[in-house]
Amino acid sequence: MDIAYLINQVVPIVLGALGLAFFGIFFGLLYKGIDRKISAHMQGRIGPPIIQPFRDIRKLFAKENIIPDNAIPWIFNLAPIIGLVASITILLYLPIGGFSPIASGYGDLILVLYLLIIPSLAMVIGGFASGSPYATVGAQREMATMIAYEFPLAIIIVTIAWILGSPAANAAGTELGNGLGNAFSISLIINNPVWLYVGIIGVIGFLILLFVLVLVTPAELSKIPFDAPEAETEIAGGLFAEYSGRNLGIFYLGDAVKTIVMASLVVALFFPWNLSELIPVLQQPEYLAIFVNLIFYLFKIFLVILFSVTLIRVAIARLKIDQIVYTYWVWITLIALVGLILVMWDRQFAFETTKSMLGL
Secondary structure, eight states, X not given: OHHHHIIIIIHHHHHHHHHHHHHHHHHHHHHHHHHHHHHHHHTTOOOOXXXXXXXXXXXXXXXXXXXXXXXXXXXXXXXXXXXXXXXHHHHTTSOBTTBOOTTTTSOOHHHHHHHHHHHHHHHHHHHHHTTOHHHHHHHHHHHHHHHHHHHHHHHHHXXXXXXXXXXXXXXXXXXXXXXXXXXXXXXXXXXXXXXXXXXXXHHHHHHHHHHHHHHHHHHHTTOTXXXXXXXXXXXXXXXXXXXXXXXXXXXXXXXXXXXXXXXXXXXXXXXXXXXXXXXXXXXXXXXXXXXXXXXXXXXXXXXXXXXXXXXXXXXXXXXOHHHHHHIIIIIIHHXXXXXXXXXXXXXXXXXXXXXXXXXX
């Protein structure tokens, strides 16, 4: 029984995790190369080749791994590994390429929200463990940034869960429902796009929340204008000032995987449709549906990265740490609350309308 369980349950998850790790690293590096190429052209430069991130990784892993004299070696070396593993773990809970999450049923959006903190926390711990004053300043800035953008992100997740779990969510005009089940389940969210459960006011509310998530993404990835924790021109790389060789390469891989994670999260929450579902003729044969769904997913990922990373990075200069915190705690949080209120108004209107139709 134990061997059968191992073969039927554990082995597929392990193989799937290894496949997702390769997928996340490969396409994360590929999209980083595309991002750098597009941003260079937008600034009137030629830019590096798209495969440059792969060359950077190969070069970093070939270099000597230097540990500072003032560092705590085991923490300094462990931090990048924890960040990479955490980023890969999140992929297990997200739909990738039109497929259901590998760990479907074992976690939900709350778990993903916690796991998203770990890569940033690993950078903070690694920065403090390096013993560098520049890294210490970068770690302090990273902690402040984490605290700032987590609140708007939590508002988005709570709004989506609330709309799917509210009593009128599955009201089809015949009876009042009790919600759709575990509203925080990612599988439930991708199978029930939130746009189908709101009216025009709710659509406007979710568009606002989508805009907020687009602004949260570059902060999660420490990209300009929210890269104050690194700020090469101010604190010489900040968190990564003392990192080199293999350790810096692992952090680079973790950033690539987290890029795929954040883009996949945006897609899962707001654009979960597969192309084969929108165009039924593509559903047969099965291999054709798998192929077009994968290509469509990669295209959606590209658009998310283009609008949430590339365009913002090119258009806006780096913000100071106090500006970052103020922007997220005040303006972006207020915008997210406006989206939440609009969705609540829309749901309340729909709930009252359904009750009137049923004579309740």
